[in-house]
Amino acid sequence: MIEEYDPREGRLLSxxxxxxxxxxxxxxxxxxxxxxxxxAYKTMVxxxxxxxxxxxLNRQGRMPTYPLNxxxxxxxxxxxxxxxxxxxxxxxxxxxxxxxxxGIGLKQWFLYWYGNESANHMPLxxxxxxxxxxxxxxxxxxxxxxxxxxRYRGTDRIALTFTGEGGTSEGEFHEACNxxxxxxxxxxxxxxxNWWSISLPWSxxxxxxxxxxxxxxxxxxxxxxxxxxxxxxxAATALAADRARSGQGPTLxxxxxYRLGAHTTSDDPTKYRTDxxxxxxxxxxxxxxxxxxxVKAKKLSPEEPERLREQSFACAQAAFEEAExxxxxxxxxxxxxxxxxxxxxxxxxxxxxxx
Amino acid sequence: xxxxxxxxxxTDALRTEMASDRSVVVFGEDVGVEGGVFRATVGxxxxxxxxxxxxxPVSEAGVVGxxxxxxxxxxxxxxxxxxxxxxxxxxxxxxxxVARIRNRTRGAMSAPMVIRMPYGGGIRxxxxxxxxxxxxxxxxxxxxxxxxxxxxxxxxxxxSAIRDPDPVIFLEPSRAYRSVRxxxxxxxxxxxxxxxxxxxxxxxxxxxxxxxxxxxxxxxRAALAAEGRSVELIDLRTIYPFDxxxxxxxxxxxxxxxxxxxxxxxxxxxxxxxTTVMEHAFDQLEAPPARLAGPDVIFPMPRxxxxxxxxxxAVCAEARKVMSYEP
Numbered sequence: 001m002i003e004e005y006d007p008r009e010g011r012l013l014s015x016x017x018x019x020x021x022x023x024x025x026x027x028x029x030x031x032x033x034x035x036x037x038x039x040a041y042k043t044m045v046x047x048x049x050x051x052x053x054x055x056x057l058n059r060q061g062r063m064p065t066y067p068l069n070x071x072x073x074x075x076x077x078x079x080x081x082x083x084x085x086x087x088x089x090x091x092x093x094x095x096x097x098x099x100x101x102x103g104i105g106l107k108q109w110f111l112y113w114y115g116n117e118s119a120n121h122m123p124l125x126x127x128x129x130x131x132x133x134x135x136x137x138x139x140x141x142x143x144x145x146x147x148x149x150x151r152y153r154g155t156d157r158i159a160l161t162f163t164g165e166g167g168t169s170e171g172e173f174h175e176a177c178n179x180x181x182x183x184x185x186x187x188x189x190x191x192x193x194n195w196w197s198i199s200l201p202w203s204x205x206x207x208x209x210x211x212x213x214x215x216x217x218x219x220x221x222x223x224x225x226x227x228x229x230x231x232x233x234x235a236a237t238a239l240a241a242d243r244a245r246s247g248q249g250p251t252l253x254x255x256x257x258y259r260l261g262a263h264t265t266s267d268d269p270t271k272y273r274t275d276x277x278x279x280x281x282x283x284x285x286x287x288x289x290x291x292x293x294x295v296k297a298k299k300l301s302p303e304e305p306e307r308l309r310e311q312s313f314a315c316a317q318a319a320f321e322e323a324e325x326x327x328x329x330x331x332x333x334x335x336x337x338x339x340x341x342x343x344x345x346x347x348x349x350x351x352x353x354x355x
Numbered sequence: 356x357x358x359x360x361x362x363x364x365x366t367d368a369l370r371t372e373m374a375s376d377r378s379v380v381v382f383g384e385d386v387g388v389e390g391g392v393f394r395a396t397v398g399x400x401x402x403x404x405x406x407x408x409x410x411x412p413v414s415e416a417g418v419v420g421x422x423x424x425x426x427x428x429x430x431x432x433x434x435x436x437x438x439x440x441x442x443x444x445x446x447x448x449x450x451x452x453v454a455r456i457r458n459r460t461r462g463a464m465s466a467p468m469v470i471r472m473p474y475g476g477g478i479r480x481x482x483x484x485x486x487x488x489x490x491x492x493x494x495x496x497x498x499x500x501x502x503x504x505x506x507x508x509x510x511x512x513x514x515s516a517i518r519d520p521d522p523v524i525f526l527e528p529s530r531a532y533r534s535v536r537x538x539x540x541x542x543x544x545x546x547x548x549x550x551x552x553x554x555x556x557x558x559x560x561x562x563x564x565x566x567x568x569x570x571x572x573x574x575x576r577a578a579l580a581a582e583g584r585s586v587e588l589i590d591l592r593t594i595y596p597f598d599x600x601x602x603x604x605x606x607x608x609x610x611x612x613x614x615x616x617x618x619x620x621x622x623x624x625x626x627x628x629x630t631t632v633m634e635h636a637f638d639q640l641e642a643p644p645a646r647l648a649g650p651d652v653i654f655p656m657p658r659x660x661x662x663x664x665x666x667x668x669a670v671c672a673e674a675r676k677v678m679s680y681e682p
Contacts, residue, residue, distance in 0.1 A: 121461040131459050135451045141417060145424020175417035182412060337458040338497045340520040343549060343596030
């Protein structure tokens, strides 16, 4: 089915329009049930409120550098909803919605960006998620290795990894796609295309028309989806998951989206992109679209969004406070996790710091 | 006991661990059908199948990056980088992920693996085939760096590295691959990572080296013995975490230290060892500790190798200087 959406022929999988109207799904197209769409909406509201609160906190000087997710939430939420809980999730660093969908608490997310590594102490068996990966484009390889290991052990678990479109310029992205193709790995490589690699537009990152078409060069399909359309993201990922699980190999998904905020709180997007461009994307906001759909489908009363926003904002405030009140890692903690057994020279260095 | 070369001992260790632990998988460029360009993995694919010993594309970052995923998922990858000079495309994976996963997750995950690579000069190879990279990796927090100098140590250290719960960079001295033969026990055995080996005792000087440079160090010790000098020879065996205790204890006894290594001098292993000795045995020193290391130059191509490598006579000369020093 994925093959029917060949990006080289200009095809784009889009199911939910800006008015919140869901298209009739073609036969065989996986449909996210309304109850799950409602759950996704709640996660999206929480992610959005968390994001806005983090920006505010940053301006108050309480939150260090923070990567904004606003506008991109549907990609990772929709994709994670198409996975089994025991499938692997290998994120980059702009997948807050996906992490919340996986059951990671908002406090953990805040604690990480607040600068406390203990946030990454997440038991593998519970979350089956690798920690946030900051070196751009380096983590898809991990997903490929994981998928290889799962097949070696005879399980049908698959791996889903994310990178921004910026990551597609990295050599390691190429190597990940190449190995995924050669090994027919049970992996989904999800490219969140927000069109800007910090300040560099897509047109200057690649001469290829789409990121999705790159998959074909590695011997597997790529599909372009409207990444601000939860239903389309879910459907594409569910199709890709089927392919991966049944041994048909990898799929590259390019989710077209837009970062409505800055790359991180440390940059100023007005320097490189126009207000008009941002304005053009605002009505395509995945949150608004889903809200319209759910209200029309009577899954959400017209008053509920405001109430949910308030609740979520309170939730974000509480989660950050919890993060802020978490004790800093102690001196020993900074040393003790490098090796199972601390070498003597490190012990000496630690003792010296203690003195 | 069988008499093996260093590279045969490497193969023996791989075979031993693959036989006893199904989570051990071996892969890299040309390691499967061909058995590796130096033949370190010869016969493994035949014995254990193409699933457990396989060839990859020329993709060093890919090999190590995929190994990270496999290790996190519970396998024990043992990967081969064809030459240490080709490790650099994988440097990001090694430094940013291999070395960090345990610390990043505060112990929730880890990426134990062995990254094997031949290193060092003297094999008359093209450019990029002769680098000594131990100091580069030794400087990265979170990595263990091990270098055997004998067949016996190669087997024991490699088995230890494979069983180690942390990632190990295993540097194999290509110049010594076939030049040293030794009796090696057929059964599995381990050698402690982080423990130096006092190979020969002596009274007048502590001579520390490792890897292929041990060949000249041994010859120098013998030559100096003929001159009536008694040299204590230490094979460091592990670059990180290095055995400071063994070196310091020896220097306390001899009062004199010479460190010899092929890798470039500045910020090298000798600098670290000598500083450690100064910190812990300054009062026992009878001469300034000395180092004889590769110059800070790019390793020359074969016609210029002679200008780089440290021969036995150079070691002897430097050792004599340290031993005859009087304040």
